[in-house]
Amino acid sequence: MSTTDTQFLEDFAEMSRFGATPGGGVDRQAGTQADHATRKWFGDWLARHGFEETVDDAGNQFGTVELNPGAPYVLVGSHLDSQPLAGRYDGAYGVLAAAYACARVAEEFGAGTQAPAYNLAVVNWFNEEGSRFAPSMMGSSVFTGKMPLESALATTDGGGITVGQALAGGHRRPDGKAPGLASVALYAEIHIEQGRTLEESGTDVGIVHRTWAASKYRVTVDGAQSHTGATRMEDRRDALYGAALVITAARELTAEFEPGLLHTSVSEMNVLPNSPVTVARQVLMNLDLRSPDEDVLARAVALLDKRIIDAAESSRTAIALELTHSWGLVGYQPAGVELGRKSAEHLGFTHADVMTVAGHDSTNLKDAVPTVMLFVPSVEGISHNEAEYTRDDDALRGMELLTEVTRRLARGDLRKENPR
Known part of the structure; x- marks a missing residue:
């Protein structure tokens, strides 16, 4: 196991202590103190690894790296918030994997081995789960213009606390520097499957091509x-x-x-x-x-x-x-699906085209920019449960695949064009 792999697993274990539950899961619903603490930890991680942290008005947390001044971003990420008494992997794995992928690719480009076509950004989308504040995928919905910011901020939880009030208790306020949709060229996300298809078939990774x-x-x-x-x-x-x-x-x-x-x-x-x-x-x-x-x-x-x-x-x-x-049955851009396949083949990973039953932030982003969505196996398909688990080998394999995808996107293998 490489030093990077070991450090990833150690960081994931440390991050999983925020909102930890007795049953081995996490409970950090959007805008709670546990969520804020996780975001603070992640912000510190970004700073240590050369990213500039920013937060937008909807609570989306970004870490950016400039590789090609004036160029748009390849955005990579997922979410850190959870359901009540949830598992450690849903969303959070994808955020940390994205951070590691972007850090590694940025280091490669910084060494001058390749010329990047785009800059890099990591994102932690606010309130993907929608358990405390409905609807789900709120942060990415505002980002893509599917939900008005004012409506999101005015949304209340069961106790009458608004999203705006919950965000005000966080570690960082919006500063107007966060990337907007106009500055994003491409998006990639990796997630646990939350189903049993990959595990039962013995397939290393899934390339998501369509939603249910x-x-x-x-x-x-x-x-x-x-x-x-x-x-x-x-x-x-x-x-x-x-x-x-x-x-x-x-x-x-x-x-x-x-x-x-x-x-x-x-x-x-x-x-x-x-x-x-x-x-x-x-x-x-x-x-x-x-x-x-x-x-x-x-x-x-x-x-x-x-x-x-x-x-x-x-x-x-x-x-x-x-x-x-x-x-309806909404497809991801074929060029992005093919890039995912080629990345897996390059790394020698077995792969299969899969559909996503669950909603993800990528289902919003794919309607705005070309998007690559990847899955890693979930043990017994368990999710939204403290027993949710993805084996270390699968998690590390997914991080490697996301790194390869990010590398290809950043160098311009998939150019921004009409996503439809």
Whole structure:
């Protein structure tokens, strides 16, 4: 193992102590003290390795290196925030791998062995997870113009704290020096797969070529508040019962299709009044449908609509679905996918084209600039869980691949052009 590899693993272990949980994971939701402490640690790392740290108005944290004055940036990164009681690798691995990749490539170009076409920048996107502040991928959404900055800063958590207030408690304030979208030519990101495909097939790395299609809803179930004991069963309009029927319907919907063609989930349930002796008057929750086939997703949505009607009738409640996010099968630029493949082949790594089921900041960036997205294996596909794990060999292999990709991007192998 090289000195760089050893240092990477040591740095990753040190970074993982911020927000560490008893179960071996981390809990550093966006804008919390644990998140701020991690960002401070990372800012110090950037300074020690020759990067200039800046933060933009949306809380995105950058480290820049100028190699070609006046040229745009190759931007590389992921996110340091986490879900509650989450794993150490989701997002954070990609940020540190990006930092190491950029530092190594900058050193190579600084030695004069190659002439760079672009400058380099590392990014830690703010609030990718969306657990404390919804929606997810907030920082990259603002960066790419998909979400107004004012809306992001005004977003509140469950306690009424705004994003703006949470960011004000951080280690560094915006100074107007952070890169903007206009100064970014290309983007690359590496992430743990969060699934079992690479591990089960014994494949070293994944080259992401497309996203799954998805439809996300905010579900409101309205019933009538009443006494849990005294109210006759036939008189009850129990919003929690209606919600349970929706949850069951969403799960059972997957059996209507071949295995692997539909994923469904319900999450973040809020029950009112949430009293032990009161029938719920309202339930709010999120419902998520995803598929690698747009026709399957459309049929699933149609079936769900019918089951929602049935659930409302059975529970004597009013159930409303508000579509909050949706997208089809969206591809990454073929030239970027091919660059990822060539990089893996050059290094002798086995590779496969894979689709991403989860959302990542790269899914925002790919709509603005040519983007390369890479995966490394996840043990047993476990993610958003303290048991999340990627083996050291896989993590180091991914860092090496990202370094090769960054090297090729920086020297101009993939020129900025219309991403579509």
